[in-house]
Amino acid sequence: MKIKKLITTIAIGVGLVAPIFNVNHTQVVEAASINSIAKQNSYVGETFLYQMLQTQNIKYNKFYAKGNKIKYRKGTPEGIVIHETATPGASAYNEAIYFNREWMNMYSYVHAFVDSKQVIQMMTPNYGVWGAGAIANNRFIQIELCRENTRNKFAKSVNNDAIYAAKLLHRYDITPVNASNTGKGTIWSHHAVSRFLGGTNHTDPDGYFQKWGYSMNDFFSLLKYYYDMQAAETSNTTVPDNNVGTSDPVVSDSNTDSDPDPVSQAPTGNKTLMHDAYTYDAQGNRTTAALKTAGTVVTVAQEKVINGKKYLQIGENEYVVASNIVGTKRILTHNAYIYDTTGIRSDNAKLLRGTSVRTYGGRINIGGKMYYPIDTNRFVKAANFK
Numbered sequence: 001m002k003i004k005k006l007i008t009t010i011a012i013g014v015g016l017v018a019p020i021f022n023v024n025h026t027q028v029v030e031a032a033s034i035n036s037i038a039k040q041n042s043y044v045g046e047t048f049l050y051q052m053l054q055t056q057n058i059k060y061n062k063f064y065a066k067g068n069k070i071k072y073r074k075g076t077p078e079g080i081v082i083h084e085t086a087t088p089g090a091s092a093y094n095e096a097i098y099f100n101r102e103w104m105n106m107y108s109y110v111h112a113f114v115d116s117k118q119v120i121q122m123m124t125p126n127y128g129v130w131g132a133g134a135i136a137n138n139r140f141i142q143i144e145l146c147r148e149n150t151r152n153k154f155a156k157s158v159n160n161d162a163i164y165a166a167k168l169l170h171r172y173d174i175t176p177v178n179a180s181n182t183g184k185g186t187i188w189s190h191h192a193v194s195r196f197l198g199g200t201n202h203t204d205p206d207g208y209f210q211k212w213g214y215s216m217n218d219f220f221s222l223l224k225y226y227y228d229m230q231a232a233e234t235s236n237t238t239v240p241d242n243n244v245g246t247s248d249p250v251v252s253d254s255n256t257d258s259d260p261d262p263v264s265q266a267p268t269g270n271k272t273l274m275h276d277a278y279t280y281d282a283q284g285n286r287t288t289a290a291l292k293t294a295g296t297v298v299t300v301a302q303e304k305v306i307n308g309k310k311y312l313q314i315g316e317n318e319y320v321v322a323s324n325i326v327g328t329k330r331i332l333t334h335n336a337y338i339y340d341t342t343g344i345r346s347d348n349a350k351l352l353r354g355t356s357v358r359t360y361g362g363r364i365n366i367g368g369k370m371y372y373p374i375d376t377n378r379f380v381k382a383a384n385f386k
């Protein structure tokens with residue numbers, strides 16, 4: 001509450017201070033306005049993945065269970081790596097669901113996904129993740145910013161990113177120092193990790209920031225602004241640990257291992273169509289109802305086999321082919337890149353040959369090539385399964 005009030009007060013002040021950014025450099029002027037738009041928004045707060053999944057009856061695939069705890073080399077995190085997902089159209093919610101389901105196949109995991117509406121913390125930052133190569137992974141907390149398609153939403157999303165990151169700095173007693181240009185400091189872009197530490201070759205979030213006339217330096221100044229504000233706010237009290245979910249709640253290890261393939265059981269309740277789907281009647285004849293697009297949530301009553309094919313009942317006399325929701329596991333015979341709905345390769349993950357991947361519904365044609373959907377907005381070339 002108090003923070004909100006302060007933000008408003010300072011946001012009003014920004015208009016008066018703005019001319020100091022007015023040097024002979026277009027980009028700086030643009031960026032200043034992104035930060036000033038950002039500061040007009042209040043923080044969305046953190047959503048914890050395990051809680052979000054509980055409410056939807058989805059299994060939390062705990063990343064740091066058992067033999068998979070990545071311990072920081074100094075015991076606690078030394079800084080934060082700022083990423084960008086490079087997946088247009090995928091919200092923090094989409095990314096969180098996807099990574100929870102597939103991290104073990106993709107060899108990739110991060111601490112949080114952030115967009116204009118949500119900060120979803122995937123797991124406690126007390127342990128490392130697989131986000132930026134072997135050198136960075138046991139040093140830094142890693143946060144992914146999701147793509148937005150308007151300037152306002154972009155500003156909102158970096159605002160959430162900066163406030164969340166600033167809170168983490170306080171929690172782990174880390175001083176913000178911009179490492180993006182020098183390789184020395186606590187706030188890193190993934191690009192800076194590639195340049196100065198190695199073990200990875202990605203250049204995010206620079207390209208995406210540039211599209212909005214924004215840069216890591218601008219982001220750092222926003223982060224520093226909130227870090228200082230939070231320091232002033234809490235000078236008399238310490239930030240309570242549960243602010244950012246220090247300890248994820250007890251999720252017993254046995255929970256995560258007991259059910260090897262929960263998705264393949266007949267699903268009931270609210271489910272998301274992962275592939276565009278026609279509806280059929282109880283005899284398996286296609287109805288005249290409009291095509292339901294991938295991403296639509298339907299309520300599944302039961303599974304039913306019609307003419308030897310599995311369907312799920314979603315209405316009184318309405319069925320969809322089960323594979324559009326539960327998918328089919330296929331083994332990759334080649335390493336495979338992941339593509340978006342326009343056939344552009346997403347650079348944040350590669351699926352390795354030999355892994356089992358769940359695909360949904362039939363193959364689809366994107367730009368003349370055939371793909372299988374592996375999520376509502378991610379696709380793998382069908383040829384990789386032959």
Ligand SMILES: [Zn+2]
Pocket residue numbers: 082083084131190202204
């Ligand atoms: Zn990255």
